[in-house]
Every structure is written in structure tokens, then in C-alpha cells.
Amino acid sequence: MRDKTLFNYFGRSIKRLVMASFVFVLLLPIMFFLHSLFQNSWHQVEQKMLEKHQLISEALVEPLTLFVTTRQQSLQTIGQELTKLSNEVAVVLGKEDKRARIQYILDTHQKSFGNFVALSYSSTPHSELSCISTAPPKQPGSNKPDYSHLKLTGLPAAANGIEGQDAMSPVFASSISGKPVVLIQHKILNQHSIVDGMLYAEISLEHIASICSKIDFGGRGHCAVVDNIGQVVAHPSPDWVDEVKDLSKLSIVQKMLAGQSGTAEFYSPALKTDMVAGFSAIPKLGWGVMIPQSKAELTEMLDHFRLNTLIWLAFGVLVALLMAGFLTRKITRPINRLIRRTNLSAHSNNTMSIGRAPDDTPSEIKQLWSSFSNLLTGLQQSNREIKRLNLSLQEEIEIATTELRQANKDLYKTSTQDYLTSLSNRRHFTDHLEAILEVNTGHRVGIIIIDMDNFKQVNDLYGHETGDIAIKHLATILKDCVRNVDLAARLGGDEFVVYINDATDQEVTAIAEKIRQSVQESPLHLSGLSLSLTLSIGTVNQTNEGGLSLQTLLSQADKAMYRAKTSGRNKIVSHPDKETSPEKPKQPQTA
Numbered sequence: 001m002r003d004k005t006l007f008n009y010f011g012r013s014i015k016r017l018v019m020a021s022f023v024f025v026l027l028l029p030i031m032f033f034l035h036s037l038f039q040n041s042w043h044q045v046e047q048k049m050l051e052k053h054q055l056i057s058e059a060l061v062e063p064l065t066l067f068v069t070t071r072q073q074s075l076q077t078i079g080q081e082l083t084k085l086s087n088e089v090a091v092v093l094g095k096e097d098k099r100a101r102i103q104y105i106l107d108t109h110q111k112s113f114g115n116f117v118a119l120s121y122s123s124t125p126h127s128e129l130s131c132i133s134t135a136p137p138k139q140p141g142s143n144k145p146d147y148s149h150l151k152l153t154g155l156p157a158a159a160n161g162i163e164g165q166d167a168m169s170p171v172f173a174s175s176i177s178g179k180p181v182v183l184i185q186h187k188i189l190n191q192h193s194i195v196d197g198m199l200y201a202e203i204s205l206e207h208i209a210s211i212c213s214k215i216d217f218g219g220r221g222h223c224a225v226v227d228n229i230g231q232v233v234a235h236p237s238p239d240w241v242d243e244v245k246d247l248s249k250l251s252i253v254q255k256m257l258a259g260q261s262g263t264a265e266f267y268s269p270a271l272k273t274d275m276v277a278g279f280s281a282i283p284k285l286g287w288g289v290m291i292p293q294s295k296a297e298l299t300e301m302l303d304h305f306r307l308n309t310l311i312w313l314a315f316g317v318l319v320a321l322l323m324a325g326f327l328t329r330k331i332t333r334p335i336n337r338l339i340r341r342t343n344l345s346a347h348s349n350n351t352m353s354i355g356r357a358p359d360d361t362p363s364e365i366k367q368l369w370s371s372f373s374n375l376l377t378g379l380q381q382s383n384r385e386i387k388r389l390n391l392s393l394q395e396e397i398e399i400a401t402t403e404l405r406q407a408n409k410d411l412y413k414t415s416t417q418d419y420l421t422s423l424s425n426r427r428h429f430t431d432h433l434e435a436i437l438e439v440n441t442g443h444r445v446g447i448i449i450i451d452m453d454n455f456k457q458v459n460d461l462y463g464h465e466t467g468d469i470a471i472k473h474l475a476t477i478l479k480d481c482v483r484n485v486d487l488a489a490r491l492g493g494d495e496f497v498v499y500i501n502d503a504t505d506q507e508v509t510a511i512a513e514k515i516r517q518s519v520q521e522s523p524l525h526l527s528g529l530s531l532s533l534t535l536s537i538g539t540v541n542q543t544n545e546g547g548l549s550l551q552t553l554l555s556q557a558d559k560a561m562y563r564a565k566t567s568g569r570n571k572i573v574s575h576p577d578k579e580t581s582p583e584k585p586k587q588p589q590t591a
């Protein structure tokens with residue numbers, strides 16, 4: 001449901017749609033990228049860094065091995081000379097001379113090689129040193145170094161050397177220089193391969209320290225070398241070097257001493273931090289070399305890398321959004337302009353065209369614009385035509401309505417009026433009276449029925465047209481005599497009826513009398529002819545208690561009228577019988 005709402009929201013305008021498309025299109029790869037950046041990168045970067053560290057450590061294996069090997073070879077050279085001397089002096093020289101010659105050889109080589117803190121010789125493996133050459137030269141009377149406590153480990157043979165001939169000690173503080181050194185022991189063999197003497201060389205580790213000191217990167221990235229029992233050979237900390245620090249407890253050192261190479265993470269108690277390192281064992285020496293670095297430093301590097309990536313990413317997204325905004329504007333601006341022009345056109349009463357699309361409008365929208373313009377022009381023409389038709393139709397409708405109204409009026413007149421007198425006809429009178437009787441209870445209802453006396457004679461004597469004139473003459477008098485609230489009607493022939501609304505019997509009789517009198521006193525003048533007319537009138541006046549019948553009233557009034565006829569005409573008879581006879585009845589007469 002929420003998704004639907006979201007889609008609806010973005011679907012409501014092209015601008016939102018395009019912007020959302022850009023964002024989604026961008027966001028997907030960005031999210032994958034970020035996921036990979038934050039999930040895998042630490043491991044990958046750490047691995048890569050450590051691989052580099054390990055490569056460096058591997059690269060150091062050879063020079064460090066070479067460092068020892070070259071010194072081994074030097075000892076071998078000295079050893080060969082001493083063997084030669086041994087063979088010669090066995091015959092020629094005395095013991096002291098031999099010792100002097102050995103001392104000379106040692107001094108000569110000490111000077112020429114310059115690699116040794118001390119070169120010494122003993123005639124047998126366990127005898128006291130008989131000759132020693134040191135740099136600087138040893139002071140007379142000073143103690144000879146004692147190597148008996150050192151645990152030597154065999155070295156692989158140097159070039160042209162014999163296996164088992166050389167051995168090397170762990171690092172120890174030289175009694176001569178006070179500095180850390182390692183001791184290389186070289187056995188001097190006679191022609192029968194029997195040990196004839198021992199050559200010892202204290203080797204300074206300064207050269208190794210100088211090689212390692214060149215490896216210095218980051219805040220705490222360095223190189224460290226340990227000997228075969230895990231003691232420091234080279235390390236950036238001079239104290240550790242001087243005190244021959246034992247690092248054998250470190251897991252990484254133990255791995256190196258076990259002959260392993262690789263990468264590892266370990267805690268440095270000295271630096272009190274987690275470290276990561278690439279390490280390599282130096283198989284020929286039993287040593288190890290490692291390139292450690294603070295883990296925090298790597299994390300910082302990674303964070304820095306991530307921050308940089310995020311900044312570039314944010315910059316990219318911003319540029320993409322700006323581009324999206326610009327492109328969206330290219331699409332929506334002409335559409336909005338089209339909408340505005342269309343609205344203006346609509347408000348201009350369909351007279352204004354929307355014009356041409358601007359030149360920089362995209363071609364599809366240009367086509368839309370053009371189609372829209374054509375459509376609008378057609379619509380405007382149609383609208384004008386419809387308007388014109390509407391106007392003429394309106395006129396026609398008005399005329400037809402007027403005619404219809406007139407026709408209705410005529411129809412109503414025809415259906416309710418008597419054609420000759422324009423009084424109400426019988427039907428209208430009946431309908432009207434029945435409606436009154438139904439609703440107007442409690443009021444009096446008076447009915448006057450009027451019939452011309454001897455009217456047939458009028459027709460017979462003066463013609464039908466004169467009869468009509470006489471009928472109309474009577475109608476005119478009736479109109480004058482009845483009140484607005486009353487209703488006069490022609491029932492047919494020469495018979496008329498008047499309804500008297502809510503009047504006393506006297507008032508009804510008075511109106512009837514007024515009619516009768518008016519007719520009597522208004523003879524009809526027709527081209528020299530004066531025609532006197534009289535009327536016979538019957539009346540009835542009753543209170544409508546409800547359920548009063550019109551037919552009954554008419555019948556009662558009619559009977560009364562007939563009684564007026566039969567009792568001499570020109571008189572009024574009221575129901576129940578009550579005659580009003582003003583004067584002697586007359587026949588219609590001509591003057």
C-alpha cells in the first residue's frame with residue numbers, strides 16, 4: 001500500500017518521475033558499491049597491504065642470508081689459510097711462531113674484511129682461545145671473550161664449504177664492543193678432515209640494522225629481525241636491540257621460528273596495540289624477518305579511503321542530480337509552456353492560437369505541440385460553429401417556445417372558455433366548482449342558473465346571428481354583474497350559470513336580481529331593431545359542510561329556474577321555493 005502511494009507520488013509529475021528515475025538508477029549501483037566498500041574492502045585492503053608487507057619481508061630474506069653467508073665465506077678463506085699454515089708449521093715452526101703467524105693472519109683479515117668485531121682462534125674445539133684480533137685492537141691484559149656458554153646452531157655450508165663446518169650463535173652482547181653480535185664458528189679441518197682448530201667471528205649487526213632502518217613507513221610501519229630463539233636482531237627501538245629483547249612469546253615470532261611465512265595479526269605488549277604484519281622465515285639462518293604495522297593505522301587509511309570515496313560519490317550524485325534537474329527542465333519547461341498557452345487560449349474565448357514551439361524544444365514535444373495546436377485550432381473552429389448554431393438554435397427555441405406558449409394558452413382557452421362569449425365553459429365551471437367544494441368547506445356556495453326566455457323565437461324571428469349577438473350581450477352583462485370572487489359560465493345554448501362565493505341568500509338573490517334587471521333594462525339595439533330580453537333565474541345557496549354535490553346544486557338551481565319559467569318567466573326562484581318576481585313577465589319584443 002505504501003509502495004503504491006510512493007509510486008503514485010512520483011507518478012504525478014514528469015519532473016518527479018525523471019528525478020526519481022535518476023536517483024533510483026544511481027542509487028542501485030551506489031548501494032551495491034557501498035555495500036562492497038563497507039563489507040569487503042577492509043578485508044581486501046588489509047590482505048593487500050599485508051601481502052605487500054610479506055613481499056618486503058620475503059625480499060629481505062636473501063640479503064640477510066647473504067649477510068651471514070658472505071661472512072661465512074670470509075671465515076672459510078681465513079680457515080683455508082690457517083689449514084695451510086697448520087700443514088706447513090707442523091714440520092717447520094715451533095708453537096710460539098705458529099701462534100704469531102695465526103695472530104698475523106687474523107689481524108690481516110680483521111683489517112681487510114673489517115666485518116668482524118672480533119676474530120679468534122683456538123687450537124681445539126673446547127680449548128681456550130689462543131689468538132684474538134679485535135677492532136679496535138684489544139687492550140693487553142683484558143679478558144678474552146668466553147663463547148663456551150653460547151648455544152650454537154649449525155649453518156648450511158657456504159660456497160665450497162663442507163656441511164657441518166659452520167655454526168652460529170643467537171644474538172648476545174659482545175664482551176668486546178658491548179654491542180649485540182652473533183658469533184659464527186668455523187671449524188678448521190686438516191687434510192684428513194679432522195678438526196684442527198676453531199675459528200670464531202663476532203659479527204656486528206649494525207649492517208642489518210641499517211638495512212632494516214630503511215624500511216620505515218606510515219606511523220609505526222617498520223622492519224624487525226629475530227634470531228633463531230626469538231631475540232631481537234634488528235628493530236627500530238635501540239633499547240630492544242641493546243638489551244637483546246626476547247620476542248619469542250609473540251605468536252608471530254613463534255610462527256617464524258617454526259619456519260612459516262605469511263601474514264598475521266598480533267598484539268604487541270610493548271606498543272600496547274594490535275599489529276598486523278607480513279613475515280618470512282629465513283630458513284638458512286633459522287631467523288625470521290617481519291614487517292609489522294599498527295592495525296589502527298591501516299583502519300585510519302581505510303577510513304580515509306572510504307571518506308574520499310564517499311566525498312567523490314556524493315559529488316557524483318550531486319552532479320547527477322543537477323544534470324537530472326537540467327534534463328527534466330528541458331522536458332517539463334516546454335510542456336508547462338504548452339499548458340500555459342493552452343490555458344490562455346481557453347481564457348481568450350477560443351480566439352488565441354498557442355503559436356509555435358520554441359526552437360530549443362525536444363523534437364517529440366515539438367510534434368506534440370504541433371498536433372496540439374492543430375487539435376486546438378480545429379476545436380476552436382468547432383466551438384465557434386457550435387456557438388453560432390447554439391445562438392440560432394436558441395432563437396429558434398425562443399420562437400418555438402413563444403408559439404408553444406401561445407398555443408398552450410389558446411388550447412387552455414379553448415378547453416376552458418366558451419368560444420362565443422369568452423366566459424368559462426361547462427367543463428371548466430364543473431372542474432372549478434368541484435375543486436372548491438372539496439377544499440372550501442364551511443363556506444356558503446351559491447349557484448345561479450340563467451336561461452333566456454323564448455330565445456328560440458329570437459333565432460326564428462331575427463336569425464341565428466342575432467341570437468348569437470343576444471347570447472354575447474347577456475354574457476357581457478353577466479361579467480359586469482358578478483364579483484371577482486364569483487365565476488360566470490355558459491352551460492350551452494341560452495343557458496348560463498354563476499357561482500357565488502360565500503354569500504348570504506340575500507346577497508345571492510341580489511346578484512341574480514341585478515342580472516335579471518340589467519338584461520331587462522338593456523334592450524339589444526340592432527340596425528333599427530330594439531330587442532328586449534328577459535331571463536328566468538333559479539338560485540340555490542347552501543353551506544358546504546363537506547360532501548356537497550355540485551350535481552345536486554345544479555339540479556336544485558335548474559329546477560328552481562324551471563319553476564321560474566313555468567310560473568311566468570322573467571323572475572327569480574330560489575331553492576327551496578322562494579320566488580322573486582318584480583314585475584309581469586314579458587315576451588321578447590322589438591321596439
Ligand SMILES: Nc1nc2c(ncn2[C@@H]2O[C@H](COP(=O)(O)OP(=O)(O)OP(=O)(O)O)[C@@H](O)[C@H]2O)c(=O)[nH]1
Pocket residue numbers: 451452453454455456457459463464465466467468471492493494565
Ligand atoms: N343563435 C343561437 N341559437 C342557439 C344556440 N344554441 C341553441 N340555440 C337555440 O336556442 C333555442 C333554445 O330554445 P329553448 O331554450 O329550448 O326554448 P325557448 O324558446 O328559449 O323557450 P323557453 O326556454 O321555454 O323560454 C333553440 O332554438 C336552439 O336552437 C346558439 O349558439 N346560437
